[in-house]
Amino acid sequence: xxxxxxxxxxxxxxxxxxxxxxxxxxxxxxxxxxxxxxxxxxxxxxxxxxxxxxxxxxxxxxxxxxxxxxxxxxxxxxxxxxxxxxxxxxxxxxxxxxxxxxxxxxxxxxxxxxxxxxxxxxxxxxxxxxxxxxxxxxxxxxxxxxxxxxxxxxxxxxxxxxxxxxxxxxxxxxxxxxxxxxxxxxxxxxxxxxxxxxxxxxxxxxxxxxxxxxxxxxxxxxxxxxxxxxxxxxxxxxxxxxxxxxxxxxxxxxxxxxxxxxxxxxxxxxxxxxxxxxxxxxxxxxxxxxxxxxxxxxxxxxxxxxxxxxxxxxxxxxxxxxxxxxxxxxxxxxxxxxxxxxxxxxxxxxxxxxxxxxxxxxxxxxxxxxxxxxxxxxxxxxxxxxxxxxxxxxxxxxxxxxxxxxxxxxxxxxxxxxxxxxxxxxxxxxxxxxxxxxxxxxxxxxxxxxxxxxxxxxxxxxxxxxxxxxxxxxxxxxxxxxxxxxxxxxxxxxxxxxxxxxxxxxxxxxxxxxxxxxxxxxxxxxxxxxxxxxxxxxxxxxxxxxxxxxxxxxxxxxxxxxxxxxxxxxxxxxx
Numbered sequence: 001x002x003x004x005x006x007x008x009x010x011x012x013x014x015x016x017x018x019x020x021x022x023x024x025x026x027x028x029x030x031x032x033x034x035x036x037x038x039x040x041x042x043x044x045x046x047x048x049x050x051x052x053x054x055x056x057x058x059x060x061x062x063x064x065x066x067x068x069x070x071x072x073x074x075x076x077x078x079x080x081x082x083x084x085x086x087x088x089x090x091x092x093x094x095x096x097x098x099x100x101x102x103x104x105x106x107x108x109x110x111x112x113x114x115x116x117x118x119x120x121x122x123x124x125x126x127x128x129x130x131x132x133x134x135x136x137x138x139x140x141x142x143x144x145x146x147x148x149x150x151x152x153x154x155x156x157x158x159x160x161x162x163x164x165x166x167x168x169x170x171x172x173x174x175x176x177x178x179x180x181x182x183x184x185x186x187x188x189x190x191x192x193x194x195x196x197x198x199x200x201x202x203x204x205x206x207x208x209x210x211x212x213x214x215x216x217x218x219x220x221x222x223x224x225x226x227x228x229x230x231x232x233x234x235x236x237x238x239x240x241x242x243x244x245x246x247x248x249x250x251x252x253x254x255x256x257x258x259x260x261x262x263x264x265x266x267x268x269x270x271x272x273x274x275x276x277x278x279x280x281x282x283x284x285x286x287x288x289x290x291x292x293x294x295x296x297x298x299x300x301x302x303x304x305x306x307x308x309x310x311x312x313x314x315x316x317x318x319x320x321x322x323x324x325x326x327x328x329x330x331x332x333x334x335x336x337x338x339x340x341x342x343x344x345x346x347x348x349x350x351x352x353x354x355x356x357x358x359x360x361x362x363x364x365x366x367x368x369x370x371x372x373x374x375x376x377x378x379x380x381x382x383x384x385x386x387x388x389x390x391x392x393x394x395x396x397x398x399x400x401x402x403x404x405x406x407x408x409x410x411x412x413x414x415x416x417x418x419x420x421x422x423x424x425x426x427x428x429x430x431x432x433x434x435x436x437x438x439x440x441x442x443x444x445x446x447x448x449x450x451x452x453x454x455x456x457x458x459x460x461x462x463x464x465x466x467x468x469x470x471x472x473x474x475x476x477x478x479x480x481x482x483x484x485x486x487x488x489x490x491x492x493x494x495x496x497x498x499x500x501x502x503x504x505x506x507x508x509x510x511x512x513x514x515x516x517x518x519x520x521x522x523x524x525x526x527x528x529x530x531x532x533x534x535x536x537x538x539x540x541x542x543x544x545x546x547x548x549x550x551x552x553x554x555x556x557x558x559x560x561x562x563x564x565x566x567x568x569x570x571x572x573x574x575x
Contacts, residue, residue, distance in 0.1 A: 009321070012328040016156050019113050027105050031164045034098040035171045037091055106160050114153030121145060121331060124338035130409040131368065132341035139221035144334050147216055151327040158324065162317040165310050172307045176300055183300050186285055190278035191311050197270055198315055201263055205319045208260050215253045222249060260323065267319060271312035279304060344426045352435035353419040353428055355516045355547060359383040359406060364415035366398075366405060375401045376412070381565060388539070388548040390558035393567035399551045402567065403519050406549065408433040437510030441522040443502045445494035450479055450505065451486040453494075457513040466512065473508035474538040475501070503535060511542075518542070521551045536560075 017024060125133075125141060133141075176184040226233060226242050233242055282304055359382070366376040375398040383389050383406075391399050404410040405417065408429040417424045424432050437457075446453050454466055466486065470476040478501050482488040494502045510518055520539075540560055542548060552558050 008325055008329050011332070012155060012321075012325060013159055015328075016113060016159050019116060019156075020109065023105075023109055023112075027102065027109060027160065028163065028167075030098060030102050030105060031167050034095055034102060035164070035168045037095050037098065038168070038171065102164075106157065109160065110153050110157045113156045114149060117152055117331070118145060118149045121149060121335055121338075124335050124342070127343055127345055128338045128341040129343055129411065130404065131411070132338070135369070137221055139224040140217055140334075142224065143217050143220040144331055147220070148327045148331050151324050152331060155321065155324040155328060158317055158321045162314060162321065165314050165317060169307060169310050169314065172303050172310070176303050176307075179300055179303075180286075183282060183286055187278065187282055187304055187307070190274075190281060191308075194271065194274040194278065194311070195315065197274065198267060201267060201319065204263055205260070205322045208256055208263065208323060215249065215256060219246075219249045219253065222246060263319065264316065267315055268312065271308075271315060275308035275312065279308065343430055345430070350427055350431045352431045352433075352516065353422040353424070355385050355419050355435070357385055357420050359517070359547070360418040361406070362416050362418070364405060364412045364417065366401060366410065366412050368401075376405065379415075383547065383549065383563075385547055386544050387563055388543050388550065388561050390561040390564045391549060391551045391567065392553070392558070392564060397567040399567055400521055402565075403438075403521055403549060403551055406517070407436045407438055407519055435516035436519065437513050437515035437517070438519045439503070439506050439510055439521070443494065443506040445490060445497075445502060445505065447489070447492045449484075449487045449489055450482075453490070453505065454486075454509050454512050457509055461512070469508045469512035472511050472538060472541060473504045474534045475504035475508045478504070500530070500534065504538070507535065507538060511546075515546070517547045517549065519549045519551075522553070 122145060125145075173184060173188070176187065222245065226246070233239060279301075283301065286300065361379055361381050364376050364379045365374060367374050379402070391402060393399055401410065405412055408417075408424055411425075411429070417429075419428075419432060422428055446456065451466065454469065455461065463486070467476060470479055479485060479488075488496075490496050490505075494505065497505065507520075539548065539550070543560060550558055550561065558564070
C-alpha cells in the first residue's frame with residue numbers, strides 16, 4: 001500500500017475513534033469481556049478432559065487444572081462432570097448475552113456515526129459560498145450525502161468488527177502461548193506466510209474501490225440529468241439512446257462488483273487451503289518434534305481451528321476496509337473544500353439589517369474564476385427603498401450575477417454593498433439574506449400541500465395572513481377552486497399546477513416571508529400572456545410598497561417600471 005493510502009487508512013480509523021470515545025471505549029470493553037469469557041470457556045475443557053481419563057501432563061495444562069480445582073473448592077462446588085458442564089453452559093450463555101449486547105451497541109454506534117457524518121457534511125455544504133455550489137456538479141453532492149456517507153457507516157462497522165476479531169485473536173494467541181510457545185510461534189509463522197501471499201490482492205481491492213467510486217458518481221450524475229430532462233428525452237423519442245447509456249454505466253459497475261467478488265473468492269480460497277496446510281503442519285510438528293501431552297494437543301488444535309477462520313475474517317475485513325477507503329477520502333476532500341469555501345455563520349439572534357433608505361453598491365467588481373472575464377466591472381448604483389427597478393441587458397451581461405450579489409449569495413471581488421450605512425459583509429451579509437425573497441424562472445415547490453409550501457418560510461402564522469399573501473400574488477382564486485384548498489397536494493415540484501399557478505404560488509410564498517427585497521429573475525419569461533398579466537397586476541399592487549428588482553427581457557413585464565438599469569457586459573450601467 002502506498003504511503004498516502006496508509007495515511008488515509010489511519011485517518012479513517014482515527015476519525016471514527018474520535019467520534020465518540022466514551023461509547024466506543026465501552027463497546028471495546030464489552031468485546032474484550034466477551035472474548036475473555038470465550039477463553040475461560042476453553043480452559044474449562046481441561047478438567048473435563050481430565051475427568052474423562054485424559055492425561056493433562058505436568059506443564060501449564062496441569063497448572064490450569066489445579067487453579068480451576070481450587071476455584072471450585074473455594075466456592076463450595078465439587079469438581080464433577082455435571083458441575084463442570086453446568087458452569088460451561090453458564091459461561092456460553094453469558095457469552096451469547098454479551099454478544100447480543102455487543103451487536104446492538106455496534107449498530108447503535110454505526111448509525112450514530114453515519115448520522116453525525118451526514119449532519120457534518122450537510123452542514124458544511126449548506127454553509128459554503130454559493131459560488132462553490134455552482135462550480136460543482138449537484139449530483140456529486142447528492143452521491144456523497146446518500147451513498148458515500150452510508151458507505152462510511154459500513155466502514156465504521158468494518159472497523160468495529162476488525163477490532164473485535166483482533167481482540168479475539170490476541171486472546172487465543174495468549175492462551176496458546178501459555179500452553180505451548182513452540183506451537184504458537186509455528187502457527188504465527190504459518191499465518192504470516194499466508195498473509196504475505198494475499199498482499200497483492202490488497203492493491204487490487206483498493207483500485208476496485210476507486211473505480212467503483214467513479215462509476216457510482218457517473219451513474220448518479222446520469223440519473224440526475226436524465227430525470228431532470230425527461231420531458232425533452234421523450235419529446236425527441238430518445239428513450240433508447242439514454243437507456244443504452246445507462247446500461248453501459250451499469251455494466252461497468254457490474255464488472256467492478258464481479259471483480260471484487262473474484263478477489264474475495266480468491267482470498268477465501270487461499271485462506272481455506274492455507275489454513276488446512278498450516279493446521280496439518282502444526283499437527284505434524286506437535287507429534288513428531290514437540291513433547292506435548294494429549295490434553296494440551298487437543299486444546300491447541302481446538303484453539304488453532306478457531307484461530308485460522310478468524311485470521312481469514314481479518315483479511316476479508318481488511319480488504320473490505322480498503323474497498324471502502326476511497327469513499328472516506330472522497331468525503332474528506334469534499335468537506336475540506338466546503339470548509340475552505342465556508343461562510344461566516346451569523347448568530348441565531350442577529351437580525352437582518354433594516355432597509356430604511358437605500359441599497360448602495362460602490363465600485364463592485366466580480367468574476368467567477370481567475371482568468372475569466374470580468375462579469376461586473378466597477379459598478380456603482382443606488383436602489384431606493386420601496387422602488388421597483390428593472391434590470392435589463394443582453395444575455396451574459398451579468399444581470400443574474402448582479403442580482404446574486406445584491407441578494408448576498410455572491411461576494412464581490414472588490415467594492416462594497418451597503419444596506420443604508422451597514423456594509424453587507426461577513427455575518428451581516430448572511431443575515432441580510434433572511435430578508436430577501438428570490439423567485440426564478442424554475443420554481444421550486446415541495447411535493448406537499450399548498451399550506452406546507454407557504455409555511456416553509458414562516459411557520460405558525462395565522463391562516464388569514466396566508467390568504468392575504470395569496471391575494472397579493474393573484475393566487476387566491478385558483479387556490480379556492482382546488483378540491484382541498486390550502487390542503488391540496490400539488491405533486492412533485494408542483495406538477496399538478498400550471499406554470500402560471502406555480503409562479504403565483506411562488507410569489508405568494510415570497511410575500512408571505514415579508515421580505516425587505518423581492519428579486520424576480522426571469523420569473524415570467526416562460527408564461528403565456530394571460531398568466532404574465534396576472535403576475536404583472538400583482539406587481540403593480542406592490543409598486544411603492546416593497547423594494548423589487550425585476551430581471552426581464554419582455555417589455556410587457558417591466559412596462560410600469562420607471563427606474564431601469566441596463567447592463568452590457570460588465571460596463572457601468574445606464575439608468
